[in-house]
Amino acid sequence: MNNDLINYTLHLADNSLILGQRNSEWCGHGPVLEQDIAITNISLDLIGQARNFYQYAALLRKDGSTEDSLAYLRTEREYKNCLLTEQPNGDWAQTILRQFFFSSYQYLLYQQLQTGEDKQLAAIAEKSLKEATYHLRWSSEWVIRLGDGTEESHDRMLKAADELWRYTGEMFIAADYEKKTGIDIAALKEPWQKRVKEIFNEATLPYPEKIFMQEGGKQGKHTEHLGYILSQLQYMQRAYPGCEW
Amino acid sequence: MTNSAIDKKTLYAYLDEIKDPEVPVLSIIDLGIVRDIVMHDDEIEVIITPTYTGCPAMDMIAMNIRMMLATLGFKKQKVTTILSPAWTTDWMSEEGKRKLKEYGIAPPNPKQHVCNEKLFADAEAVQCPHCDSYHTHRISEFGSTACKALYQCDDCKEPFDYFKCH
Numbered sequence: 001m002n003n004d005l006i007n008y009t010l011h012l013a014d015n016s017l018i019l020g021q022r023n024s025e026w027c028g029h030g031p032v033l034e035q036d037i038a039i040t041n042i043s044l045d046l047i048g049q050a051r052n053f054y055q056y057a058a059l060l061r062k063d064g065s066t067e068d069s070l071a072y073l074r075t076e077r078e079y080k081n082c083l084l085t086e087q088p089n090g091d092w093a094q095t096i097l098r099q100f101f102f103s104s105y106q107y108l109l110y111q112q113l114q115t116g117e118d119k120q121l122a123a124i125a126e127k128s129l130k131e132a133t134y135h136l137r138w139s140s141e142w143v144i145r146l147g148d149g150t151e152e153s154h155d156r157m158l159k160a161a162d163e164l165w166r167y168t169g170e171m172f173i174a175a176d177y178e179k180k181t182g183i184d185i186a187a188l189k190e191p192w193q194k195r196v197k198e199i200f201n202e203a204t205l206p207y208p209e210k211i212f213m214q215e216g217g218k219q220g221k222h223t224e225h226l227g228y229i230l231s232q233l234q235y236m237q238r239a240y241p242g243c244e245w
Numbered sequence: 246m247t248n249s250a251i252d253k254k255t256l257y258a259y260l261d262e263i264k265d266p267e268v269p270v271l272s273i274i275d276l277g278i279v280r281d282i283v284m285h286d287d288e289i290e291v292i293i294t295p296t297y298t299g300c301p302a303m304d305m306i307a308m309n310i311r312m313m314l315a316t317l318g319f320k321k322q323k324v325t326t327i328l329s330p331a332w333t334t335d336w337m338s339e340e341g342k343r344k345l346k347e348y349g350i351a352p353p354n355p356k357q358h359v360c361n362e363k364l365f366a367d368a369e370a371v372q373c374p375h376c377d378s379y380h381t382h383r384i385s386e387f388g389s390t391a392c393k394a395l396y397q398c399d400d401c402k403e404p405f406d407y408f409k410c411h
Contacts, residue, residue, distance in 0.1 A: 034385035034395065041387040048299025052328065107362070123329035128298055130331065130411055137362050138386055144364070 013053030014081035020046030147203025169213025277336025
């Protein structure tokens with residue numbers, strides 16, 4: 001059971017860290033200054049959440065791990081983030097849609113988690129929910145703005161949906177370590193779909209058709225992209241073990 | 246060994262000297278970050294709560310608290326972070342709000358605007374800290390730090406930071 005809790009906490013941490021790392025790639029490259037600041041602020045929130053989860057996981061492991069060793073010294077196969085979070089930024093449409101799909105999920109998940117059995121996870125969720133709500137609102141507005149914008153922005157949203165939809169199914173399939181958390185992750189699927197339908201409708205985007213869904217991220221089987229993310233994220237600790245600022 | 250000559254009230258006054266490194270007019274007491282001070286037999290514990298999850302100032306604040314306690318003669322000190330109940334701008338002192346405005350940052354409105362998911366909501370009526378006009382508009386929901394949004398005054402035309410409700 002404790003192992004499950006550790007793995008579950010790492011899964012939550014990895015989701016936030018990897019999406020935060022991805023968003024941070026926009027730093028200095030945003031389409032306009034205000035949105036550059038917005039996406040990097042979201043990145044900061046996510047990395048902050050990841051720190052809380054890693055600190056808790058380190059405490060549970062009782063093996064001398066720290067938040068830093070968990071982030072910097074685990075390999076691809078040990079990372080348990082959902083495949084969606086590691087997908088490339090692509091253009092602004094793809095980044096926005098990835099954030100919207102994930103924030104809609106995280107918003108529902110944290111609502112459940114904050115009343116869950118584990119007090120520390122509940123506290124982290126309660127704290128992070130305020131930020132997730134902000135991210136959800138911001139990304140929903142952007143999906144509508146782009147989908148119902150120009151022909152060009154509409155097309156790019158369609159392409160982004162094509163690219164990302166296959167990675168959304170996995171979020172609602174419980175990994176072994178998720179089964180004893182008291183949260184029915186499959187039950188979040190319906191409210192998630194309802195929100196996506198509403199926002200897509202508003203954005204004049206067709207709701208994506210049923211297709212084959214990729215999975216494996218929660219079990220450490222990732223797309224080719226995660227290795228590149230980790231090689232950048234972990235470079236300093238790999239090249240100069242134990243280095244500190 | 247604890248420094249028993251100092252009572253809690255005096256300790257709060259000392260902690261009031263520690264400023265938020267990103268908004269240096271506000272003390273950690275003004276912000277409502279310090280939740281409690283507990284005197285154990287041989288140790289003093291200060292319990293704090295972060296404003297924003299990713300706020301990089303929190304590590305520095307915790308270090309400054311430990312240094313302050315050491316200066317006061319407490320040899321064993323601990324800074325504990327608790328997350329629940331989650332920090333809210335409602336905990337900011339009135340004095341803190343006054344100081345923020347003087348510094349040129351619009352203080353948070355009491356309303357919990359951020360906590361709902363309503364889209365394209367009308368921006369809150371935020372008062373310009375420079376000319377007091379309510380004739381202002383939001384430029385961006387995100388600002389120079391996690392705790393701020395960017396506004397501009399339509400009367401005096403000055404852009405300004407708003408300490409967003411949280």
